[in-house]
Amino acid sequence: MPNIGDPRFEQAVILVCAHDASHAMGLRLNAPHTELDLDQLLQSLEVTGRAPGGTRPVLVGGPVETERGFVLHSDDYCDPSASLLIAGGLAVTATREILMAMTDPMRAPRRAVLAMGYAGWGEGQLETELVENVWLAGEADDDILFGGDHETKWARAMARIGVDVAHLSGDIGRA
Template sequence: MPKQSEFEITKGTLLIANVALQDPNFKRTVVLLCEHNEQGTFGLVLNRPLDLYLPDVLEEFDEWEAPLWLGGPVQTNTLHVLHTIGERIEGSIEVADGVFWGGDYEEIRELIRLKVLDKTNLKFFLGYSGWGAGQLEDEMQSGSWYLAKASQQVVFSEPHDKMWRRVLRAKGGDYAYIANFPEDPRLN
């Protein structure tokens, strides 16, 4: 098992599901941690698109056919956003270098209308991934997750179905080997 000592659980960290993690909510996922403190952890799954588009849940965004992403299994009736222009959107929180979470939705809508924001620098999520105090640390101890530093390139990269493998390969060493494991080892 590769060592995790080079990274800490903190805002801006990527959680990469261990190849053995079979929980259907997190199997082969990459999760961006947006907040981590003594009360718990909040993150968004980056590589689970939904068969829904933004206008399906917000009519006022009807001018943009942006796909929605499943941020996680918690409160799937809530909407979250990641983008790259936090300096122009009030209320945005920088969670990784050049990656911002949240902000004023009216400002976001206007920047979409002006074509400043598009699917290369903006993602909307339904739901989120959450862990109570100490829960994620326990999952790390049991080996459920690998860690990596988040980047704008990873957060907004396509194709989403190759993200898990790409992030592991970028870590190198044993992680690159793990990235090649088949989804169902019985078919190997």
Template sequence: MKSLDFDIFKAQKPGLKPARGRILIAEPFLQGPYFSRSIVFLTEHSEDGAVGFVLNKSSDLYPDEVIDDLFNFKGELFVGGPVSSNTLYFIHTLGDKVPNAVKITDSLYWGGDFDAIKNLVNTGLADHTQVKFFAGYSGWAPGQLEGEIDENSWIVADVDDEMIMNEDIDHIWTHAMEGLGDVFKAWTNFPENPAYN
């Protein structure tokens, strides 16, 4: 038997630091209803902590079922994280059409005037390809996220904006992991619960 000269569980990660506009990819054995095999889009990161939204956890609801005066919105309502889960948040590609929106990347924005978003949707000027709604968010206190990254709970990666708005949430974790290279591609084959192996 030949011994391996590397540990697959301590694979060389990209070495990126968490920052606004980057994603967090959960390692394959991170457990819990919010973060198991999740992708989190960071909308804020500073010495005060971090804020992000889980991209691939559906609530099985639609925003127009829970938002008054929002009509015919075809996209899902996503579970953004465990913090303030009774509050709605949104990211979008509508830029200055939404007053007070915070620019995250070249084409992605966070929040802004909620009535403006509803008006754009209701008049057919925006749809689910341009707006994602979230119930709750993911938040970390100062230094907390860095500690979790050091413990190998998360891999920080860059991503193109199209992936953030993509509707194929069932495969986003696998695609993100495969994009990191062969060792990480192998991680996608691990069972979600090691006890099932």
């Protein structure tokens, strides 16, 4: 929402990947890294090969552990010891093996995006922020999660839940 008050999350589209009574973890999916793309990252990690589909951005997944990579991907790739399965045919894996798989057409997940860092919430924090209308929630959509038009993802996500961004206000109140 416009009143979030934290520039790191202005117009953020975040997929909540894990949520329980003690914490929540999510990946921001509409903030491309300005100084790094996937090919550069793979080269710096000495991962041979290139990810199919041409140059792809690395996303800024959130302000926590910004040096750690998290790959959000379709669950057709799954490492039972390292992948966190999410509803809707999605998984998150944070290992070098997923990066190597992304460069191998025989092992690569059908859809994948790499994010550096994540968004995290402590016990009850996300729930409180939802009650205070800091965030709006909707169902995941593959085009928004994996699509490349990052500048319109927030508006498209809002439209998907029936919100016209032209009518949003940063003012808080209760009817």
